[in-house]
Amino acid sequence: MGPDLQPLSSTLLRKNRCYEVTLDPGSQELSWRDLQPRRNRAGICLAGVHYGARHLACCTGEQSLSAFQSVPVSEIISVEEAAIDGGKWQQTFKPCGFTVHYVRRARKHRWRCSEMTFWCNDEQLYNQWFQALKRLLELQTSRPKHLLVYINPFGGKRQGKQIFDKKVAPLFSLAAISADVIVTERANHAKDNLFEVELDKYDGIVCVGGDGMFSEVMHGLIGRIQKDSGIDQNNSRAPLTQCNIRIGIIPAGSTDCVCYATVGINDPVTSALHIIIGDSQNLDVCSAHHNNTFLKYSVSLMGYGFYGDVLKTSEKNRWMGPSRYDISGFKTFLSHHSYEGTVSFRPAKQALASPRDKQLCKFGCPVCRQAKKQLEMQQKEPFVGLEHNEDGDWQTVRGKFIAINAANMSCACPRSPKGLSPAAHLADGTADLILVRKCSRFKFLRHLIRHTNKEDQFDFPFVEVYRVKKFLFTPKHYEEEDNDNNDVAKKHFAHICTEKPPCGCRRVNSIWNCDGEPLDHPSIEVGVHCQLIKLFARGIEDPSKSKDHVDSNRL
Ligand SMILES: CCCCCCCCCCCCC/C=C/[C@@H](O)[C@H](COP(=O)(O)O)NC(=O)CCCCC
Ligand SMILES: Nc1ncnc2c1ncn2[C@@H]1O[C@H](COP(=O)(O)OP(=O)(O)O)[C@@H](O)[C@H]1O
Ligand SMILES: [Ca+2]
Numbered sequence: 293m294g295p296d297l298q299p300l301s302s303t304l305l306r307k308n309r310c311y312e313v314t315l316d317p318g319s320q321e322l323s324w325r326d327l328q329p330r331r332n333r334a335g336i337c338l339a340g341v342h343y344g345a346r347h348l349a350c351c352t353g354e355q356s357l358s359a360f361q362s363v364p365v366s367e368i369i370s371v372e373e374a375a376i377d378g379g380k381w382q383q384t385f386k387p388c389g390f391t392v393h394y395v396r397r398a399r400k401h402r403w404r405c406s407e408m409t410f411w412c413n414d415e416q417l418y419n420q421w422f423q424a425l426k427r428l429l430e431l432q433t434s435r436p437k438h439l440l441v442y443i444n445p446f447g448g449k450r451q452g453k454q455i456f457d458k459k460v461a462p463l464f465s466l467a468a469i470s471a472d473v474i475v476t477e478r479a480n481h482a483k484d485n486l487f488e489v490e491l492d493k494y495d496g497i498v499c500v501g502g503d504g505m506f507s508e509v510m511h512g513l514i515g516r517i518q519k520d521s522g523i524d525q526n527n528s529r530a531p532l533t534q535c536n537i538r539i540g541i542i543p544a545g546s547t548d549c550v551c552y553a554t555v556g557i558n559d560p561v562t563s564a565l566h567i568i569i570g571d572s573q574n575l576d577v578c579s580a581h582h583n584n585t586f587l588k589y590s591v592s593l594m595g596y597g598f599y600g601d602v603l604k605t606s607e608k609n610r611w612m613g614p615s616r617y618d619i620s621g622f623k624t625f626l627s628h629h630s631y632e633g634t635v636s637f638r639p640a641k642q643a644l645a646s647p648r649d650k651q652l653c654k655f656g657c658p659v660c661r662q663a664k665k666q667l668e669m670q671q672k673e674p675f676v677g678l679e680h681n682e683d684g685d686w687q688t689v690r691g692k693f694i695a696i697n698a699a700n701m702s703c704a705c706p707r708s709p710k711g712l713s714p715a716a717h718l719a720d721g722t723a724d725l726i727l728v729r730k731c732s733r734f735k736f737l738r739h740l741i742r743h744t745n746k747e748d749q750f751d752f753p754f755v756e757v758y759r760v761k762k763f764l765f766t767p768k769h770y771e772e773e774d775n776d777n778n779d780v781a782k783k784h785f786a787h788i789c790t791e792k793p794p795c796g797c798r799r800v801n802s803i804w805n806c807d808g809e810p811l812d813h814p815s816i817e818v819g820v821h822c823q824l825i826k827l828f829a830r831g832i833e834d835p836s837k838s839k840d841h842v843d844s845n846r847l
Pocket of ligand 3: 716719
């Protein structure tokens with residue numbers, strides 16, 4: 293806030309009614325209340341302005357006070373000169389008006405753009421208001437001005453381009469955000485481009501598509517930043533360089549889990565508004581390695597067994613769009629495979645919360661805030677990375693599993709609004725490792741159904757959940773493997789058994805579903821990199837805390 297900015301309070305007209313309108317640079321709020329004036333003969337009230345203190349300019353006649361309403365300056369999208377609609381009183385006074393476009397909260401975490409026009413009866417007053425609002429908006433320094441946008445035209449229902457053109461681009465232009473738009477022509481187009489592009493030109497990167505498209509952009513960005521800072525991604529112990537350029541997700545995919553779990557809804561307009569107002573949410577990233585070779589990063593789900601098989605079956609039916617997952621989910625459920633192997637993990641000893649508690653990760657989450665403090669302290673230490681003394685001792689679990697899932701965030705999505713691990717945190721430096729042991733089809737179905745209702749999906753004897761910072765998985769058929777040649781042979785063997793199981797032979801290996809992308813190896817080492825990337829999001833707002841806003845912003 294600049295020293296020159298003083299509170300501004302005036303009586304202005306809106307829809308031929310007098311409002312006391314106040315812009316307070318201290319509280320960073322624009323507020324207004326209807327003064328319910330009795331009008332003079334011409335039906336006009338007098339407007340006044342006063343600087344330096346709150347001032348009630350009088351309308352002629354009685355006043356009855358109505359509800360006070362406000363919008364934080366941080367949620368004003370733009371201010372522009374109002375278009376004159378030729379009303380009767382305007383012909384006499386030639387008033388000047390300004391329109392404020394702002395964020396209105398609608399139901400279920402949806403944000404919408406609302407507008408409100410106030411009229412001033414002299415040009416000087418109008419200029420004071422217009423300039424003051426513009427100045428306060430210019431001081432919102434976290435807002436992006438220039439974005440790089442990648443659109444996957446084939447994601448989800450193939451609506452990415454239309455969604456961007458019709459719903460997002462008009463909002464960006466209203467907010468004076470310019471965008472370089474690339475419609476991808478092939479898989480990995482965005483990722484490759486991110487290694488070449490002049491990143492400094494942009495205040496953020498936006499991907500229009502699903503989790504797979506987000507994953508591609510994230511890989512491009514993290515890979516580029518590591519390359520620029522000389523970090524070898526194949527070294528699983530290397531501390532990765534944080535990516536400070538934010539990524540925005542305009543949901544246009546099949547699952548849209550990353551968007552849903554960080555915003556609360558998969559709605560393109562809501563996401564565009566979070567980008568415009570410059571929200572920021574740090575996000576943990578898991579890295580998966582095999583034999584000191586980097587495989588992939590993941591921010592949502594890494595799933596072996598059930599979710600790996602769902603992915604594998606669904607890839608063949610990509611043409612079906614989002615419903616491919618329902619069909620492959622049903623098929624996979626019926627096939628009811630379990631996979632034998634060993635999971636070793638290092639529990640997060642210092643975790644401030646547990647996967648079974650009810651403390652969900654919300655906007656301003658104290659658990660993630662504490663993790664940020666710890667991270668800042670660790671970064672000051674000479675040896676940083678994924679190894680910390682505070683972590684617990686390694687533990688090992690062996691057996692036959694229907695599913696091995698690592699949820700780095702809740703993985704909430706329209707199919708499961710509370711997600712795979714409802715209490716997982718976006719930015720706490722841990723992931724929830726969920727082991728579903730071999731059990732009957734009926735029991736597994738009960739576990740699955742609980743992802744869609746309020747019951748606890750972990751409350752079964754065949755389900756275990758651990759909050760971890762690192763884990764390893766070795767399928768039974770890869771155990772005792774210690775060199776790459778063996779690995780190739782066994783991969784080949786596993787492939788044969790997976791694709792063409794001889795009569796009586798159980799499927800040997802599943803694949804890892806890594807944010808909707810398959811991994812090349814089932815035997816992996818995974819570590820969580822605390823708050824490695826940033827999104828244009830804020831986490832999920834608590835409806836009980838934002839209720840006042842929902843109501844007060846609705847005009
Ligand atoms: C009897 C009803 C059972 C319903 C169980 C539903 C449980 C769903 C949990 C879904 C978690 C999803 C985690 C996110 C995965 C995505 O990264 C991935 C790729 O998404 P996209 O790129 O947008 O295509 N999606 C999936 O792997 C689909 C999982 C669907 C499982 C049925
Ligand atoms: N132009 C393109 N043609 C084919 N594949 C693409 C293209 N652009 C991106 N992709 C790839 O499509 C995959 C799925 O994209 P995504 O947007 O997540 O859709 P969905 O949610 O339907 O899976 C991603 O792995 C991404 O790399
Ligand atoms: Ca996490």
